[in-house]
Amino acid sequence: MIVFAASDKGGTGRSVTSANLAYQRALAGDDVVYVDFDFGSPTAPAVFDVPDMQRGIENGGLHSYLEGTAPEPARIDVWRRTEHPVLRRTPIGAGRLVLLPGDASGGEFVTDQDSVHRCVDLLLRLNAEFDLILVDLSAGRSYAMDMVLEATAGRELQQVVSRWVVFHRWTRQHVIAAAGLVFAERGLLEGGAERGHDKDALRSVIRFVRAAVPDPDSALWSHLSPAQFAWMQMYDEKLRRLAAELGVGDSVLLGTVPLEPILQWREQLITEEEVVATQIANKETLDAMEAIARRLTEDTHWGQP
Amino acid sequence: MTDVFRETAAQPRTEAVPLSHLSLELGHLYMEDLADGRKGLRRHFERVRPWADAARADLAARTTGGRPRMSTCFLVDDYFSRFSTPADLLPLVLEEAERAGLVIDYLARESACAVADKVPLAQAVAGRLVESPPPGSYGARPPVSESGWLANGQRSPAGRSPQAMRRAEPWQPPSETNARRHSVFVDVELWDEDKDGNRTWSCPFLAAVWQLARLGLLRNEGEAVLRPRDASLGELPVEWDELPPLVRLNADADPFSAYRTCSVLPARFLSVEHAVRVILDQTDVDTGAVAQISRRTDNERQPMPGSVVERVSYVFYPEP
Amino acid sequence: MTAPPDTAPTVLACGEVRTCVLPSRRPLDSDAAAQLLQLRADERVLVSKRPNLYVLSPQTLTGVDCRLPTANGAKVRVVGTVAVRAALTEGRILQSSAYFRTPAQGPDRRRPWGHYLIRPGVLEPLGRLPESAAAQGVLAGGRPGELDLGLIADGVLTPLVRHPLLDQRAPLKSRHTRLRWAALPADPGQGPAIEEFTLAEDDLRTVRLRVPAGTEPAAIAALCEDFALHDWLLTTVVRLLDGRLGPVEGPDALTALRPAVEHLMHLWMPRARGDRTLRALWDVLEHDPGFTRQWDNLVQRVRDRLALLNALPKQPVAQPARAGEKT
Numbered sequence: 001m002i003v004f005a006a007s008d009k010g011g012t013g014r015s016v017t018s019a020n021l022a023y024q025r026a027l028a029g030d031d032v033v034y035v036d037f038d039f040g041s042p043t044a045p046a047v048f049d050v051p052d053m054q055r056g057i058e059n060g061g062l063h064s065y066l067e068g069t070a071p072e073p074a075r076i077d078v079w080r081r082t083e084h085p086v087l088r089r090t091p092i093g094a095g096r097l098v099l100l101p102g103d104a105s106g107g108e109f110v111t112d113q114d115s116v117h118r119c120v121d122l123l124l125r126l127n128a129e130f131d132l133i134l135v136d137l138s139a140g141r142s143y144a145m146d147m148v149l150e151a152t153a154g155r156e157l158q159q160v161v162s163r164w165v166v167f168h169r170w171t172r173q174h175v176i177a178a179a180g181l182v183f184a185e186r187g188l189l190e191g192g193a194e195r196g197h198d199k200d201a202l203r204s205v206i207r208f209v210r211a212a213v214p215d216p217d218s219a220l221w222s223h224l225s226p227a228q229f230a231w232m233q234m235y236d237e238k239l240r241r242l243a244a245e246l247g248v249g250d251s252v253l254l255g256t257v258p259l260e261p262i263l264q265w266r267e268q269l270i271t272e273e274e275v276v277a278t279q280i281a282n283k284e285t286l287d288a289m290e291a292i293a294r295r296l297t298e299d300t301h302w303g304q305p
Numbered sequence: 306m307t308d309v310f311r312e313t314a315a316q317p318r319t320e321a322v323p324l325s326h327l328s329l330e331l332g333h334l335y336m337e338d339l340a341d342g343r344k345g346l347r348r349h350f351e352r353v354r355p356w357a358d359a360a361r362a363d364l365a366a367r368t369t370g371g372r373p374r375m376s377t378c379f380l381v382d383d384y385f386s387r388f389s390t391p392a393d394l395l396p397l398v399l400e401e402a403e404r405a406g407l408v409i410d411y412l413a414r415e416s417a418c419a420v421a422d423k424v425p426l427a428q429a430v431a432g433r434l435v436e437s438p439p440p441g442s443y444g445a446r447p448p449v450s451e452s453g454w455l456a457n458g459q460r461s462p463a464g465r466s467p468q469a470m471r472r473a474e475p476w477q478p479p480s481e482t483n484a485r486r487h488s489v490f491v492d493v494e495l496w497d498e499d500k501d502g503n504r505t506w507s508c509p510f511l512a513a514v515w516q517l518a519r520l521g522l523l524r525n526e527g528e529a530v531l532r533p534r535d536a537s538l539g540e541l542p543v544e545w546d547e548l549p550p551l552v553r554l555n556a557d558a559d560p561f562s563a564y565r566t567c568s569v570l571p572a573r574f575l576s577v578e579h580a581v582r583v584i585l586d587q588t589d590v591d592t593g594a595v596a597q598i599s600r601r602t603d604n605e606r607q608p609m610p611g612s613v614v615e616r617v618s619y620v621f622y623p624e625p
Numbered sequence: 626m627t628a629p630p631d632t633a634p635t636v637l638a639c640g641e642v643r644t645c646v647l648p649s650r651r652p653l654d655s656d657a658a659a660q661l662l663q664l665r666a667d668e669r670v671l672v673s674k675r676p677n678l679y680v681l682s683p684q685t686l687t688g689v690d691c692r693l694p695t696a697n698g699a700k701v702r703v704v705g706t707v708a709v710r711a712a713l714t715e716g717r718i719l720q721s722s723a724y725f726r727t728p729a730q731g732p733d734r735r736r737p738w739g740h741y742l743i744r745p746g747v748l749e750p751l752g753r754l755p756e757s758a759a760a761q762g763v764l765a766g767g768r769p770g771e772l773d774l775g776l777i778a779d780g781v782l783t784p785l786v787r788h789p790l791l792d793q794r795a796p797l798k799s800r801h802t803r804l805r806w807a808a809l810p811a812d813p814g815q816g817p818a819i820e821e822f823t824l825a826e827d828d829l830r831t832v833r834l835r836v837p838a839g840t841e842p843a844a845i846a847a848l849c850e851d852f853a854l855h856d857w858l859l860t861t862v863v864r865l866l867d868g869r870l871g872p873v874e875g876p877d878a879l880t881a882l883r884p885a886v887e888h889l890m891h892l893w894m895p896r897a898r899g900d901r902t903l904r905a906l907w908d909v910l911e912h913d914p915g916f917t918r919q920w921d922n923l924v925q926r927v928r929d930r931l932a933l934l935n936a937l938p939k940q941p942v943a944q945p946a947r948a949g950e951k952t
Contacts, residue, residue, distance in 0.1 A: 031798060040469065060769075063468065071445050071776045077827075107469035121783050124793060128648050128786075129800050156787045159794055312673050429667030435706060437738035438688035443770055444707065444723075444777040482690075483735055526669040586739050589686050589706075591667075595743055612739020 002123060002133045002160060003296055004148055006188065007167040008177035010139045013211035014167035016267040017257055017289070019047040022134045023087075023269045024293035026078075026097035030131035033098045034078075035122075036062060037137050037144040039109060042102025044136065047267045049084035050076055050099065063106030065122070066115040066147075073100050073122065086273040095131065108138065111147040119151040127160050132296070141186060146195075149188070153196035163302065164188070164206040165254060170213040175239060179246035182206055204303055207254035209292060214259045218284065254301060255292035260285040319527045319593025323560035324601065325374035327364050328519040329357060330568035331407055333380045333512075334398070336388040343397055348625070349571075350405035356569045356620045357407060369606055374559040376410045380515060383545040384416040385508065391548045392541040399538070399554065410558035411533055417550030418514040419506050422532075424525045427506045430514050431495065435589045439482045456492040457583045458482040493580040509580035513588070516581060516617055518551075521562030521598060522590040533561050564602055564609060565616045572621040585614040633728035637756040638808045638842040639763040640724030641774035642853040643782050645801040646861075650794040652716030652888070655680060661790055662711055664781070676897050682711040684843075686745055687723070687777045690735065693750070694767030695758040701750050703727065704735050707774065708746035708843070709781045715892055718854055721782040723774045724846040729754055746842060748772075760807035764831040775803055797884035799861045804830040804853035808845050811835040817902060819909045822852075830856055836903070844900040851907075855895055855916055862889060862923045866930075879934050885927055893920050 005018035015038060022034040036044040042061065064070035078097040079090040111119075126133045138144045152162050166188075168178035182188045192202045214221065216232045224232070243249045262268070262281050270289060274281035295301040331353050338345050357377070364373045379398065388394075395412065402409050419427045439459040458481035462474060481488035495510045517523050523530050534549040535556065542548055551561065570578070590613055602609040610616055647653065653661060658680040659670040668683035686706040693701045711721045724746065731749035741749070767773060811817060817840070821833040832852060836845060865885050895917065896904040910916050 067468075071773065071779070107471060109468040120787065124648070124786055125783075125801070127793065128645060128795055129798060131798055155789065156793065159792050310675065312675065317669065317671065425666060429665070432665045432667070435686045435688050435742060438690040438704075440690045440702075440735075441770065442689050443691035443767075444687060444689055444773040444780070483737065523667075525667045586737065587742070589742050589745065592684075592745060611743055612737060613743065614737075614739045 001131070001297060002127065002135060002152070002157075002162045004162065004164045005134065005136045005167065006145060006164060006181065007137075007139050008181035009168070009174060012139070012167040012169050012174065013257065013263065014139070015044065015136050016047055016263055017167060017209065017211055017292075018134055018136050018165070019044065019267075020269055020289045021293045021296065022097065022132070023271075024289050025132050025134075025296070026095045027091055028293070029093055029095050031095040031098075031129065032132045032134065033096075033100060033126050033130045035100045035126070035133060035135045036102045037135050037148070038139075039063060039102060039106055039142070039144055040138050042104065042106050043267075044099055045076065045101050047269065048076075048078050048099055049082045049087065049268070050078065050101075051081070051083050058104050061101045061103035061106060063103035063109065066111065066118050067109065068114055068118065075100055084269065084271075086271040087269065098130070108143060111143045116147055116150045116154075119147050120154055120156050123151060123160070124156060141181070141191070145188070146191065149192045149197065150195045153192070162205060163296065164202075165209055165296070166206060166248075167209050167211050168248075170210045170236075170239060170256075172239065172242065175243050175246060175248060178208060179243075179248045183247055207252055207302065208248050209254050210256045212259045212263075213256050215284070218258060218282070220259065220261070220282075254295050255288060257288045257292070258282065258284045317527065317593070319524060319591065319597065320529045321597050322521045322529045322562050322594075324521050324598065325376045325559040325561075325563035326368055326565070326607070327360065327373070327375045328561065328563035328566045329360050329375060329377045330519070330566065330570070331357065331377050331379050331402065331409060333382075333568075333570060333574070335382045336386045339388065343401055346398060346401040347404065350402050350407055352571075352622045353569045354405045354407060356622065360567050360569075360620075371605070374563070376559045376561055376563065377408060378411040378413060378519065378561065379409045380413050380415055382415040384414075384419060384506075384511065387545060390541075390543040391545060392543050395541055396538055408555055410555040411551060411553055411561050413515070413518075413531075413551045414545060414548060415511060415515075416545070417531060418511040418518070421530055421550040424530050426514050426518070426523060426525075426530060427496075427510060429523075429525065430517065430588060431510075433589045434495075434584070434587055437482050437587050439480070453494065453496050453498075454492055455495055455584060455587060456490065457586070458484070458488060458490050460492065491579060491583050493583050495584070509577050510584060512577060513581045513584035516566060516585060517588070517590065517613075519562060519566045520564075520590075520613065520616055522594045522613065524591045524594055527593065531561075564598065564607060565618065567618045567620065569620045569622065571624045573624065575621055578619055582614050582617070585617065586612070588613065633730065634810075634838060635726040635842070636729045636754060636810060637760055638724065638726040638836070638840075638845055639760065639774065640722060640806050640842070640846045640849060641778050642720055642722045642804045642806075642846070642850050643775065643778045643801055644718060644720045644804070644853045644857040645782070645786075646795050646797065646799050646888075647713065647717055647719045647791065648786055648793045648795045649791045650796065653713065653790065654716060657790055658713045658716055661785060661788055662713060664711065673898065677892075677894050678715050679898065680713045680716075682781075684708050684710045684745065685781065686742075687780065688738070688741070689748065689772060689777075692767075692771045693727075693748070693754075693759050694762030694765065694771045695755060696761035696765060697755070697758045699755050699758055701752070701754055701759060703731075703748040703750050703754075703772065705741045705748035706745055707748070707772075707777050708846075709777055710846075711781050711785055712850060714854060717888055718857065718892060719782070719785065720850050720854060721778040721785070722846050722850050723778040723781075724842050725774075726842040727754055727756075727759075729756065756809060760809055760833065763807050764805050764833060766805070774805070796888050797861075797865070799857075799864070800828050802828045802830065802853065802857045802860055804832065804849060804856065806832040806834060806845065806849040808834040808836045808840070808842075811837050813838075817906055819906050822910060828860075834906070840903070841900075844903055847899040848903045848906060851895060851897070851899060852910070855893065855920075858889060858892055859916065859919055859923070861885075862920075862927070866923065866926055878930065882927055882931060882934075886931070890924060890927070893917070893924075 007014040022032045026032040060070040060074045062073050065073035076099040168174040193199045270281045275283050275286050461479045479490040481490050496504045496506045498504050518531050531551045533551045533553040536552040662670045662682035665683045671681040673679045690704045693703045707725045709723045725748045727748045818835045823831045896907045
């Protein structure tokens with residue numbers, strides 16, 4: 001299965017959340033590959049704590065591969081290469097966790113027919129090998145999105161299950177932006193249809209994840225005044241209505257990631273260790289990641305019985 | 306120890322074809338050549354005659370032991386444009402050749418170089434192109450976008466849009482691989498396609514197939530192709546498609562295919578034939594066929610150039 | 626097929642084999658396999674049905690002009706063609722194989738391309754070839770810009786994998802494996818020998834051989850394809866058993882074991898075909914480490930687990946759905 005992680009705006013926690021989803025699926029036993037198609041900002045290695053490659057790898061990353069200057073994109077075995085103290089002990093029963101980084105100095109680039117071709121080859125190859133392919137796309141309407149829409153519209157990838165997860169923060173502006181990315185002119189649906197996707201079919205494989213959502217009931221907000229608390233609840237309700245109106249309501253919601261202080265400081269994987277031993281991360285965050293990771297493959301969450 | 310168990314479908318084989326020493330092409334007829342009727346043909350054969358004699362004399366001087374075997378051939382275009390009918394045109398061609406003292410042993414239709422007896426020859430040859438690698442080629446796949454073209458070197462890098470915040474590369478010239486200091490870069494169009502994907506082969510590409518046929522190097526699944534068939538002048542069809550792809554007009558002719566070829570052509574064909582050489586130089590011909598020819602020339606003590614393109618020669622006569 | 630006229634005896638032959646499962650729910654029958662492997666319109670695909678179904682593509686060529694990797698850093702430029710072919714065994718295991726041979730010495734400058742084309746699968750060095758250093762270099766893998774046989778093998782495999790005949794629904798997830806080989810001439814009078822068989826990185830195996838003078842590189846390639854196929858089988862079934870199945874019990878284990886039983890178990894057939902002299906080299910691997918011994922052991926483990934699963938009371942075990950499965 002291929003899961004594309006998209007967002008309209010930066011700062012939605014798309015990359016860090018999808019990295020956590022990849023981690024959770026690998027823990028559950030799947031062979032997982034995380035593909036960094038965030039071409040303008042190839043920083044996935046930092047999230048996985050891979051040393052010497054905090055910003056992608058020097059050469060031979062995905063930029064070089066898709067542009068045709070590297071024959072195969074470099075792969076990083078996360079369990080083996082990470083400096084994260086917990087991740088280095090490969091958990092028993094875990095699947096593989098492999099990162100395909102971008103080039104360290106790579107930037108956004110115009111994709112062409114050749115890069116679409118190479119993208120198809122890459123996804124086919126990964127699909128033969130991995131249970132889950134998580135593709136992190138550049139924010140907004142991007143060349144990366146164009147490329148994967150075109151790649152998945154082709155005959156070769158038709159039999160491979162693809163799903164889309166659109167990340168957005170829980171604010172008015174972000175909700176509008178996320179809906180726009182999917183439904184507006186030159187959005188995901190229209191762009192997909194132009195490249196040969198069936199609009200309804202494509203729509204049925206898009207779900208939304210709300211990230212960095214403040215939960216008024218959590219301990220984090222225990223100091224709130226009653227007025228503040230009431231306002232938050234009222235506004236939360238208002239946002240829900242807005243989201244529903246715009247087509248990004250609860251019926252297409254895959255999950256919600258609570259506001260997690262440590263993620264505000266440092267994009268990283270949330271492990272059991274951070275929650276139980278050092279207690280620097282919240283259990284709710286870990287639970288949310290686990291739940292969303294599980295739902296990626298649970299058909300009931302994708303409108304299928 | 307010999308194999309007890311054999312599967313015929315698991316054994317490769319290559320059919321041998323009879324071979325002359327030289328295949329001499331007396332002409333290549335296009336519609337425009339007939340613009341002023343048989344006069345054009347007459348002029349052509351008159352110009353060809355001395356060169357045909359020279360080719361024969363040269364062959365006799367170079368053939369060691371045994372009688373020199375030479376066959377002549379003539380190609381009529383029925384692929385790019387259809388004109389006249391075999392019943393009308395062929396007697397005319399033969400008459401004018403005879404008038405100049407020439408004998409045409411074999412006559413082929415140009416469309417036979419595309420498909421002969423349902424065998425897609427051009428398609429097969431296209432599948433055998435192995436591009437000459439410019440220095441630095443270490444095995445990477447060539448980009449797909451240039452398919453349908455074949456160059457004798459490296460093209461100018463395509464003007465790809467650079468990544469964001471990166472500068473575009475300045476223009477670089479193309480270069481001929483293995484050039485002698487300066488390049489003569491040629492990029493040959495092998496075919497084009499209409500919007501439904503129907504392919505039209507280019508004239509140089511079909512001419513390259515024609516050369517390979519004359520060199521006895523074409524096979525289809527190991528079997529000989531373009532076998533000549535006899536035809537008598539009295540029974541020529543009125544449709545080109547009904548004419549066999551390769552007709553033997555002279556019952557006493559030496560074999561059609563030969564170790565080497567020579568073509569006598571008007572000088573305007575020079576660029577086409579340069580393109581043909583670019584194609585032949587990058588065609589991986591049937592290994593079994595090459596080996597058969599090598600064995601035979603070795604037995605006959607005939608010196609043979611190693612590469613296929615060197616087995617091909619031309620005489621370009623000036624016009625008018 | 627007879628080799629074309631040759632210039633000099635071979636002092637080094639090298640190759641790389643890529644092995645993967647065919648991305649198709651059902652194995653291909655011989656007709657479909659022949660259609661898949663029709664790499665050239667005018668050359669026959671070889672189909673062999675005994676002792677198992679084996680389909681071999683025509684040989685194609687890739688031109689190269691680059692440096693050959695060498696263990697001692699010596700700079701050797703080679704020009705010529707690398708032979709590439711693809712094979713499908715029992716309609717299930719797809720392999721592509723790139724190989725070349727090279728004489729001890731070549732001309733000082735590059736010749737016209739036609740010279741190389743009538744020597745298919747031969748790379749000629751410009752100057753002298755340090756064959757031992759080159760053999761080690763090829764096995765170790767080159768630096769960027771040096772000859773990359775894996776890439777050439779992949780160049781054939783990649784378009785095959787996206788062929789319209791294939792539905793991209795392989796019965797199991799598995800990795801591509803790579804096997805690199807290098808063969809140097811054996812001492813006069815000596816038979817073929819395996820000097821080294823190494824499991825290198827995750828998916829890379831290297832084999833160093835000695836072969837009698839005049840051994841066809843295609844025959845060595847065939848032997849190494851046979852090694853690669855069986856090594857892939859071992860690698861894949863070991864992963865099935867030791868990977869996620871470690872702690873997993875119940876129906877999930879059954880789901881994971883099924884493809885091995887249905888699609889892989891019957892594929893074990895070392896030295897099914899190929900050159901008789903070279904086939905004897907299998908004895909070396911059977912003795913140490915004992916390929917078939919390990920396979921028998923794995924098969925037994927799979928059978929035991931299945932027997933256990935059947936014997937245990939059927940109880941639903943809550944497990945997360947697997948990403949690779951379509952329900």
